[in-house]
Every structure is written in C-alpha cells, then in structure tokens.
Amino acid sequence: MPRLGVNIDHVATLREARHGIEPEPLFAALICEASGADSIVAHLREDSRHIKEGDVFLLRKAVRTMFNLEMSCAEQIVAVACKVKPDRSTLVPERRQELTTEGGLDVAGNLSRIKKVVDRLSRQGIAVSLFIDPEKKQIDAAVKSGVKMIELHTGRYADSSTQKEENRFLAQIVNAASYAKKKKLRVFAGHGLNYYNVSRISRIKEIEELNIGYSIICRAVIVGLSKAVSEMKELIK
Numbered sequence: 014m015p016r017l018g019v020n021i022d023h024v025a026t027l028r029e030a031r032h033g034i035e036p037e038p039l040f041a042a043l044i045c046e047a048s049g050a051d052s053i054v055a056h057l058r059e060d061s062r063h064i065k066e067g068d069v070f071l072l073r074k075a076v077r078t079m080f081n082l083e084m085s086c087a088e089q090i091v092a093v094a095c096k097v098k099p100d101r102s103t104l105v106p107e108r109r110q111e112l113t114t115e116g117g118l119d120v121a122g123n124l125s126r127i128k129k130v131v132d133r134l135s136r137q138g139i140a141v142s143l144f145i146d147p148e149k150k151q152i153d154a155a156v157k158s159g160v161k162m163i164e165l166h167t168g169r170y171a172d173s174s175t176q177k178e179e180n181r182f183l184a185q186i187v188n189a190a191s192y193a194k195k196k197k198l199r200v201f202a203g204h205g206l207n208y209y210n211v212s213r214i215s216r217i218k219e220i221e222e223l224n225i226g227y228s229i230i231c232r233a234v235i236v237g238l239s240k241a242v243s244e245m246k247e248l249i250k
C-alpha cells in the first residue's frame with residue numbers, strides 16, 4: 014500500500030482569503046499526522062500566494078513524519094530551502110498565472126540548471142525528488158540529474174473526460190513507473206487525485222507514495238461542516 018503525503022497548501026489558501034491567521038497550516042499538519050498521514054507536503058510558491066516562508070520554518074520544526082517542500086528552481090526559493098532543510102525537496106515547474114502546477118518539470122530540456130539545484134540541495138543533506146510527466150525521456154533525464162526519486166504527474170489521468178482517455182493515461186503512468194523502477198529510482202505520484210480516481214493509481218506496485226492535497230481539504234470542509242455549525246449554535250445559546 015503506498016504511503017500518503019498530505020499537501021496542506023489549501024489550508025493556507027483559505028487563510029489568505031482574509032489575510033488572517035486562521036486556519037493555521039501547522040495545526041492542520043499536526044491533525045493530518047495524528048490521523049495517519051505519512052508525510053506533510055507544502056509548496057512555497059515564488060509569489061507566496063498560500064504557504065509563506067514563515068509557515069515552512071514552523072512546519073520544519075513541528076512535523077514529525079517527513080516534511081516534503083515543493084518548490085521551483087528559483088534562486089530565492091532554493092536559498093530558503095537551504096535554510097529550512099526539509100527532509101525532501103520536490104522540484105516542480107512554476108508559472109505565475111497558473112491555478113495549480115500544470116505539467117511536470119522539463120528535466121530533459123533544462124538538465125544542467127536542474128542538476129545544479131539538485132547538487133546544491135543534496136549538499137545540504139536534503140533528499141531531492143523531481144515532479145515529472147510519465148515519459149521515458151524525462152525519467153532518463155532525471156537519472157542523469159543524479160536524483161534517486163521522482164514523482165509522476167497524475168494530472169492528465171485525473172483530468173480525463175472519458176474512460177478511454179483515463180485508461181490511456183493510466184497505462185502511461187504504469188509504464189513510466191515500471192521503467193523508472195528498472196532505472197533504480199524510487200517512484201511517487203500525485204496531482205489531481207481524489208476519492209474517485211485514487212484506487213487505480215494505488216494499485217500500481219512500483220508507486221510507493223501518493224501526494225494528495227486539494228481533494229482532502231475539499232472533503233474536510235464538507236465532512237467538518239456539521240460539527241462546525243453545531244459548535245457555533247452551542248456558543249450562541
């Protein structure tokens with residue numbers, strides 16, 4: 014059974030809707046760990062639109078399972094990561110206007126730049142993973158970059174609009190996971206996974222960890238709403 018990494022970015026998205034102090038991502042991280050999450054994931058974007066630099070320092074101190082910092086290769090973010098020293102850095106592509114990470118990192122097209130960042134983070138004792146599309150070319154480039162682990166982008170599978178399309182994208186992930194394993198890489202996966210599409214991915218034996226954020230936070234709002242309303246009614250009474 015793959016381990017579960019919970020991405021808590023969207024707890025911070027709610028906080029930033031009012032630029033306030035709640036909900037607190039650290040508090041959420043501790044609840045996730047207490048409920049069985051095997052690691053905590055947060056993405057410090059260059060525009061700090063949800064998770065902020067202060068959050069990652071707090072998370073680093075408090076997370077007891079494994080802290081996985083998602084980040085771009087931008088100099089200022091790499092400098093923060095070298096100070097924070099997460100257990101793992103997952104390098105992702107980043108575009109300012111995107112709603113969420115679109116597509117994997119083009120390792121093949123940017124090998125020397127990415128290798129420099131991998132080397133720099135590795136020297137700090139940080140394990141480095143690359144978030145890539147399920148393609149041979151990207152897996153081969155990941156091997157050349159010196160990483161020991163990759164995360165396969167499941168977004169196209171998750172966004173499929175027909176069963177045929179879903180089957181095709183699933184097959185790509187299955188083949189990529191098996192190819193990467195043969196190349197001696199540890200294989201993780203994530204993006205867009207939810208309560209309906211996770212089971213087909215969790216059956217792929219080479220994938221040892223799934224990283225899931227948005228759907229878990231969405232579900233938390235729905236399943237927690239009844240309790241939240243009852244508590245407020247009690248206070249009003």
Ligand code: PXP
Pocket residue numbers: 020022056083103105113114144164202203204205206224225226227228
């Ligand atoms: N893995 C990576 C590398 C990501 O960038 C993201 C999104 O931040 C996720 C997993 C989680 O994706 P989602 O929020 O769609 O579950």
